[in-house]
Amino acid sequence: MRSGRGVFTRRALLVMAVQAGVLGALGRRLYTLQVVDGGHLRQLAERNRTSKRLLAPARGTIHDRFGVALADNKVSWRALLMPEETTDIPAVIERFSQIVPLDEHDRARIERDLRHVHKYVPVTLHEFLSWDDMARIELNAPSLPGVLVDVGSTRLYPFKDLTAHIVGYVAPPNEEDVAKDTTLSLPGMRVGRAGIEQTQEAVLRGEPGSVEMEVNAVGRVIGEIDRVEGQQGEDVRLTLDSVLQQQVLNRLEDRVASAVVMDCRNGEVMAMVSTPSFDPSLFDSGVSHAQWNEWANDPRTPLVDKAVSGLYPPGSTFKPAVALAALKSGSVTAQDRFNCPGYYDLGGVRFHCWNRWGHGLINMREGLKYSCDVYFYEVARRCGMDPIQAVGNAMGLGVKLDIELPHVRSGVIPTPEWRQKHGFHWNGGDTVNAGIGQGFVQVTPLALATYVSRIASGRDVQPHLLRATNDQMSAMASVDDVAKVDLPPEYLDVVRGGMFAVVNDPHGTAPKARLDLPGIQMAGKTGSAQVRRVSRALRESGHFNSMNLPWEYRPHALFICFAPYDNPKYAVSIVVEHGNAGADEAAPLAKLIMTDTLLRDPASDVRPPAPVVAPATEPAADRAQPADTAPTPAPQPTGQGQPDPGAAQ
């Protein structure tokens, strides 16, 4: 009989052998995994355990010349959602939106992010939360599982539209930026998109640091292993005076205009206003489509910095440059007199003087004083375009100015060659037109300020906005370091004298610009630049009045000036778009702005004018010799109108 036990024992032993074999194989595999491959797997484990994250550096701040912050960093909060920590994501988002409203755009973005990221990667619900929103979210935390609040940084522009064109703004980097510099993909990184923020990007941005953290399987940070502090962005100090900037803006009121106040001794831009402006902080979070369209389609071009990007015919403000060019080329002397009958015939075309009755027989000083067109038609014809261009360029007109702003336009001083390059023939009429700053001549307000600064100081000042980077004062702070312009001083004196006469002589074109400050005189030049040709028929009808034109066809009103006349410190240029007449619209503004500027001067002892304006006094003598002007008044301590002495630089 077959033995059941024997069969069982044999077969059970066979089963045991198989079991032992399987367990042995498992032991061997364990050996392979732990001992043989251990090193490699340990590395993977280490990589698992640690997570290296880059830290966004704090962006450098921007200050005015007295240390007032123009661009600063403000702590802001953003709400994140950890998908893995909540079971009902739609319900949480719904409850969240009852606390902080989410628009369609936000919801679509959140849904897209939720689909694309792993469940342990946080999704941004809302950026730039206010303190109140943040507090409300924290308060409702129990009903918002998975929602957490993270600290970020927002760029703050305390002066909003006041300094928008100069300081510029930052915006989140686009794909192109990230492709160039991958550290920009860090959350919270911003790129300067305009103004100083754009041109000083390299200084302001800083170097990202990194932190190595121990994380668990869901990416939660358990501890910090290593930290490399990044390099904070450097602070930038500008030449701008925010108080003066505000005063200039106030003077311009709601005009579409641009004004530049420059220290004519060293080219420091003290104020540079372009109106209207915009709020730069809106760009940090992304400007809405509607807002952008509103700005982009506004005929007053709020986004354009008219001071450096706006091109205008200089009109009569160009005449000092023409005078200098003629003097330098020797084609005209200051004493040469030309007759102005009110018109000028050239090659069968009649060019008119602004005064149809004429100015009579006048020399250069009178030509400038009356802003006689006929006089400068003749000067320009005698001189020719090449000297005008050379001198104009030397004075900062028609050349690219090296200021720390983007989109700086150089303008044009036309020559026959320039015209030919564009495929046109140059007429003699073009020359005489250029002689009064019309036709093809185009300049920016900043160029005008540079130009008048160089006339006033006789030095080749370079306009600049950057005073110091990280408290390292930039070079060129001293007047004596600035080279002199390549013009004999006597020629400059002639032009300065003419500009003095414009403001201070009886029958000058800009008596409205006369300063009310005791012992300080201003020299200036008006300009009215036509934007549309006035037809001969209309002019001869005698009923022409540009004030009757629609706004966009009225001439631009310009004024350039410097003061004090005997010791020039400040230069101002003003362009009021379609302001009609420089003498009526721009000159009074120039007077107010120059007064504000002089009162702000920490080194001056100028007192504000008495409330009752004294009758304008005649100048004591013909000011052919400006050096003879009255001695400077004795310094007197004044408590009024002085800036904080501690802020004086």
Added chain:
Amino acid sequence: MRRNGMNTFGFLKSDRRLLRAEPDFRPMARLLQVNWLYVLLVCVLAGVGYIALYSAGGGSAKPFAGPQMVRFGFGLVMMIAVSLVSPRILRMASLPIYLLSVTLLALVLRMGHVGKGAERWINLAGMQFQPSEFAKIGLVLMLATWFHRIGNERMGNPLRLIPPALLTLLPVLLVLKEPNLGTATIIGVIGATMFFAAGMRLWQILLLVAPLPFMGKLIYSHLHDYQKARIDTFLHPEHDPLGAGYNIIQSKIALGSGGMWGEGYLHGSQGQLNFLPEKQTDFIFTMIGEEWGFVGGIAVITLLGTLVMGGMLIAIRSRNQFGRLLGLGIAMDFFLYCAVNLSMVMGAIPVGGVPLPLISYGGSAMLTMMFGFGLLMSAWVHRNERDPGTEDDDDD
């Protein structure tokens, strides 16, 4: 089979005679017959489980280690109690137990809890219960009883093998339907091993094994998508490192970071930092391997192997077919649990929800395993009962 038992009057008679032949079968005396060395090994294994769960709980008895020990205490008492039950009573109870387990399997299909895409759990009097665990014990009891009743000689008759084959197939199909491929395979293999050990003729085995490859193809085509996906991720875990392949990759990484000597108890970075999935249940061995290294891992495998081999030896030492098959079935069950779980965590076979017995956290697996060990011990305690007509079997 009931007819069979009633007709064979000799069964009962022989049992009575055996009782008379060995008069020291009073409870206290039988308690002394319990193999306390084996019980001690079981306790050591449970102790290893406690220590590992303490670490899995982040260095705390809560929430895993403490409750698990309480369950083990219950299980130990149950094991001792079951070991004292006479095989005669076990044989009588086998059919009801089997029917109950199959009924529960059917019930879980209707009203079970869905866990990870499969219906596996049933709520019995507030306790989560996994009927497939219980079904294994039921099947082992049932088959042991059946083969005991027909004896070795009648194994040659294929007709006698059809009923036990159906009895095996029924729970396999039900578990497959849940669907739980891993457990269904384990049940099938337990059944097959018992057929083999019971003395199935070689020609019968060959006849059955030959068509298996075709069966395999047929089964694969009926697999659920997630089961196919498991097989795919097993073959190519790197394709989806954060999805389905995550468990296998993380498990291997954790084992590798343990090295020869381990990172130290409570200091396994992957386990303690939650990189390990299901570290307190299916992947507890990975944590052991990470913290205690290869040395600790091989020690645990050795302990598991000792328990398997001990169970097999108990089976071999039994003088009756019921005890032999019961012991072998339980030992095989325990072995398959260990082998499948270890292969799984070492990335050798596709992942399936099979715990490491007595170490993984979980109530029903622990209690059914302890019940099984009780049956095994019963086979040991009653090893000297003899089958009728085989008194002269060679023995030690």
